Amino acid sequence: MTVELRIYQKEMVAEARQTLAGGRKRVLLQAPTGAGKTIVFAHIAHRVAQRDKRVVILVHRAELVRQTVDKLRLYGVEPDLITAGTRDVARGHVAVASVQTLVRRLHQYQADYWDLIVVDEAHHAVAGTWAKVLAAHPKAYVLGVTATPERLDGRGLGEAFDELVTGPAVRALIGGGWLADFVCYSHPTGPDLSSVKTRMGDFEGGGLEAAMMRPGLLGDAVEHYAKHLGGKPAIAFATSIKHAEALAAAFTAGGWRAVSVDGTMADADRTARIRGLEDGSVQVLTSCELVSEGLDIPAVAGAILCRPTKSLSVYLQQVGRALRPKDHRAVILDHAGNAARHGLPDTPHDWRLDSKKREPGKALVRVCPACFAAVPAACRVCPECGHVFAIKERKPLGTRNGQLVEMTQWHAGAKPRDCRSWAELQSLAKHLGFKKGWCYHKAREMGWYPIVNRGGYVVGFQPR
Numbered sequence: 001m002t003v004e005l006r007i008y009q010k011e012m013v014a015e016a017r018q019t020l021a022g023g024r025k026r027v028l029l030q031a032p033t034g035a036g037k038t039i040v041f042a043h044i045a046h047r048v049a050q051r052d053k054r055v056v057i058l059v060h061r062a063e064l065v066r067q068t069v070d071k072l073r074l075y076g077v078e079p080d081l082i083t084a085g086t087r088d089v090a091r092g093h094v095a096v097a098s099v100q101t102l103v104r105r106l107h108q109y110q111a112d113y114w115d116l117i118v119v120d121e122a123h124h125a126v127a128g129t130w131a132k133v134l135a136a137h138p139k140a141y142v143l144g145v146t147a148t149p150e151r152l153d154g155r156g157l158g159e160a161f162d163e164l165v166t167g168p169a170v171r172a173l174i175g176g177g178w179l180a181d182f183v184c185y186s187h188p189t190g191p192d193l194s195s196v197k198t199r200m201g202d203f204e205g206g207g208l209e210a211a212m213m214r215p216g217l218l219g220d221a222v223e224h225y226a227k228h229l230g231g232k233p234a235i236a237f238a239t240s241i242k243h244a245e246a247l248a249a250a251f252t253a254g255g256w257r258a259v260s261v262d263g264t265m266a267d268a269d270r271t272a273r274i275r276g277l278e279d280g281s282v283q284v285l286t287s288c289e290l291v292s293e294g295l296d297i298p299a300v301a302g303a304i305l306c307r308p309t310k311s312l313s314v315y316l317q318q319v320g321r322a323l324r325p326k327d328h329r330a331v332i333l334d335h336a337g338n339a340a341r342h343g344l345p346d347t348p349h350d351w352r353l354d355s356k357k358r359e360p361g362k363a364l365v366r367v368c369p370a371c372f373a374a375v376p377a378a379c380r381v382c383p384e385c386g387h388v389f390a391i392k393e394r395k396p397l398g399t400r401n402g403q404l405v406e407m408t409q410w411h412a413g414a415k416p417r418d419c420r421s422w423a424e425l426q427s428l429a430k431h432l433g434f435k436k437g438w439c440y441h442k443a444r445e446m447g448w449y450p451i452v453n454r455g456g457y458v459v460g461f462q463p464r
Contacts, residue, residue, distance in 0.1 A: 003074050006178065008168045009040050015165050016044065016143060024163040026142040028122055030149045030351055031167030033320025034179050037145045041118045042071040044143065049077065049093035053115040056082075056095045058102065058133060062267060064120060068096050103129045112139040119144040123151055123313060125160040134160060147320065148313035149351050152201040158353035169440075170323075170346040171450070171458055179323045182330040183384060184344055185228060186374040188367045190337020191217065193308055202310045209240045212306055217335060218246060221306055222254040224333050225284065231256065232301035233277040234331075236286040237318050239307045247286040247306060258284040274298070299324040301331060308336040312349070319345040332374075339374040340365050348441050364445050378447035416442040422451070422460040 005013065012029060019027045031037050045055040057079075059065055065083060072079050072094060080090035082097035082105065089108050090097075114137055119125050122144025125134065134142060142161070149157055149164060157164075173179040196207040225234060236251075238244035244260040251258035259273045259282055276282030278298035285300075288307075303322035309315055315338045322330040323345065332345065343365060364377040370387040381388050419425040422443070429439050443450075443461035451460040 003039065003043065005039070005043060006036065008173075008176070008178070009036055009043075012040055012165070012167050013043060019163050019165055020141055020143070025140075026144070026161045026163075028144040028146065028149055028157060028161040028164045028353065029167065030146060030164065032170045032173060032179070032323075033147045033317055034323050035147075035167055035173060037147070038068060038071045038120070039074070041120070041143060041145055042068070042075060042077075045072065045094050045116070045118060046075040046077055048116050052093070054093055054095075054113065055116045055118065056090070056097050056102075056114045057118040057120065058097055058099045058130065059120045060099050060124065062098070063271075065096055065098060068120070072096070099129050099133060103132050106133065106136050109136075112137050114140050116141045116143065118142075119160075122146040122160070123149055123157065126151070126155055126157060131160070148316050149353070150313060152311045152313070154201075156354045161353060164351060164353050166351055169348060169458070171348075174323075174346065175450075175458055178325060180326050180328075180330045182319075182323060182332055182345055184332040184334060184339050184374040185224065185372045186334035186339045186365075186367050187337065187372065188369065190340060191308060191335065193337075196308075198310070202314075203308055205240060208308065209243050212239050212308070212336075213243055213246060217306070218250040221247060221304055221333070221335055222250050222256070224335075225251070225256070225302070225304060226254065228331050228333060229302045231283055232331075233280075233282070233298065234284050234300055234302035234304055234333075235277075235297070235318075235321050236284055236304035237307045238286055238288045241288050243306070244286040244288045248284070251284045251286070256283045257281065258286060260286040262288055297321060299326055301326065301328065302333060303330070304333045305336040305338050308341075309338060310341070312342050315342045316345065334374065340367070344374060344376065348437050348444075350435070350437055376444055376447065378445045380447065416446060420463065422448075422462060425461075 012031060016027055016029050029037070041057065045057060048055050057068055059068055065081065069079060077094050080088070080092045080095040082090055082095055082102050084098065084101050117134065117137060117140050119130065119142065123146045124130055125144055144161055170179060174181050191211060193203065193211055196211050197204040221236065236247050238247055241262045241264070244262060248258040248260040259276065261270050261273050273282060273285065274297055277285055277300055300322050303319050305318060319332055322332060365374050366377045366379065366389070367374050368382040368385060368387050371382060371385040373382055373384040375382060379389065414428060416425060416428065419428055425439050425443060429436070448461035448463050450458045451462055
């Protein structure tokens with residue numbers, strides 16, 4: 001059976017293969033949520049198996065096992081399973097393994113039994129269970145895939161991978177029609193989290209639940225869903241199971257078909273509720289943790305963010321649930337203040353393998369006081385309602401005596417606003433020692449118009 005990959009997916013496969021062939025044995029492949037990473041590594045596994053090599057694909061949830069098996073079957077591959085419900089030793093060319101099960105059965109497999117190990121949601125790869133599996137196969141090639149190659153604890157993924165290969169940006173996928181465009185609505189100040197403590201890098205669960213369970217916030221979520229989505233399928237992300245159930249009850253009381261899902265439910269019940277988004281029996285699905293990472297779900301029109309988080313990964317996974325291609329824009333209803341904390345869903349990010357601790361702060365986003373749309377801070381006019389943002393008057397600059405000296409094109413104090421074209425902005429970036437991504441970030445910050453090629457990819461910007 002033949003599966004036709006998208007253009008950018010073919011490029012991802014080619015670059016991953018070239019990097020592995022070039023001597024880098026452990027490669028991490030990044031691409032945004034919705035880019036089709038599972039079909040990419042299923043394609044690679046199929047090709048490797050055709051060369052009489054063994055592949056194991058590591059996942060960490062039962063739903064992801066089923067999802068991976070479905071994609072492999074598109075290539076005519078029926079994989080062995082290493083899960084809690086199976087007992088046979090994997091003998092075929094391709095196996096899909098629950099990492100929690102495989103780590104307990106490593107004794108059944110000799111060292112370097114597999115030639116290629118694929119690690120799904122690979123930002124977990126440095127954790128103990130995953131690391132034990134990789135350590136048991138030091139000679140194997142490793143391909144990790146993730147939408148967000150960073151961890152909240154700042155621990156670098158360079159411990160597990162030698163090279164990072166980045167796929168297309170969110171805005172490029174939107175321009176090519178592979179992801180839906182979006183509008184994000186948020187609050188100017190966000191919820192009051194002053195009493196919520198931080199634990200292991202993120203907001204502490206109990207305090208967060210109490211802060212977000214206030215009746216006014218529950219009702220606000222229902223009111224804005226009615227206003228901006230009006231019955232279209234949406235997912236609401238909650239802080240806890242109790243919060244998810246309370247949100248579902250609030251939506252139901254508002255006249256909408258709403259149910260909650262969580263990891264304690266029977267698989268069949270959980271799957272039926274998720275599929276209700278597709279057949280129309282469910283309009284709002286409320287969830288705690290369950291559908292934010294990796295899992296394929298029916299295309300939804302909106303994401304309702306009711307869980308504040310300091311994790312960029314969690315935020316991008318959640319908003320990505322609504323960016324599947326459709327005939328209308330996705331709607332992000334941010335009741336958590338996450339857009340101000342992390343930026344809009346298409347904000348470029350400087351992914352890297354080395355350790356880093358991201359400190360969330362005020363991102364380059366402003367909220368329109370008229371319609372509450374969250375837009376880039378550089379916007380002068382709200383693209384949703386036409387509101388003109390007030391421009392603060394600057395104090396007149398003082399003067400002082402001094403000597404004029406000859407200067408190069410870009411001096412030490414040069415700023416992006418001094419640039420009059422995309423070429424000049426790139427020249428400044430080179431002078432300052434910044435990468436290409438810096439130019440995209442600064443151009444968007446300044447409100448420049450994107451330049452799109454025939455393939456729908458953003459290739460530059462031009463001043464307004």
